[in-house]
Amino acid sequence: MSRGKVAHESARARLARHLRGERALRGLSQEALADLALLHRTYVGSIERCERNVSLDNVERLARALNVDIADLLAAD
């Protein structure tokens, strides 16, 4: 396993950044992503504002909805 340097960006900020990026790549609104992930339509917005301490299962739902690996949604880059 790579001895990944510990980034200073919080996990919440990383998830928010990657969700915004993946949505932009696909032209998806927050509501559309929430629908795809079977989450409440305002849920994605609260994640992207770092207001929500998301559960692992819900991060996994979002990753599946976007068809990316869950680790990609928390990657340092």
Add this chain to the structure above:
Amino acid sequence: MSRGKVAHESARARLARHLRGERALRGLSQEALADLALLHRTYVGSIERCERNVSLDNVERLARALNVDIADLLAAD
């Protein structure tokens, strides 16, 4: 962002696998890791049994306690 292939191992199973691996590398008990991460001493055990839908903030605490990047705790490999 790498188009990470979507693995079939659940996120909970991945986290459990990586926690066990990182603890073994350091000779840490579940209780010792829970103490380092300021979590209840039985918490790590329940994560490693995939019984707990862990919050992102707590996964981040565990990553910091182990001094690894959070994405490493959810990596496919």
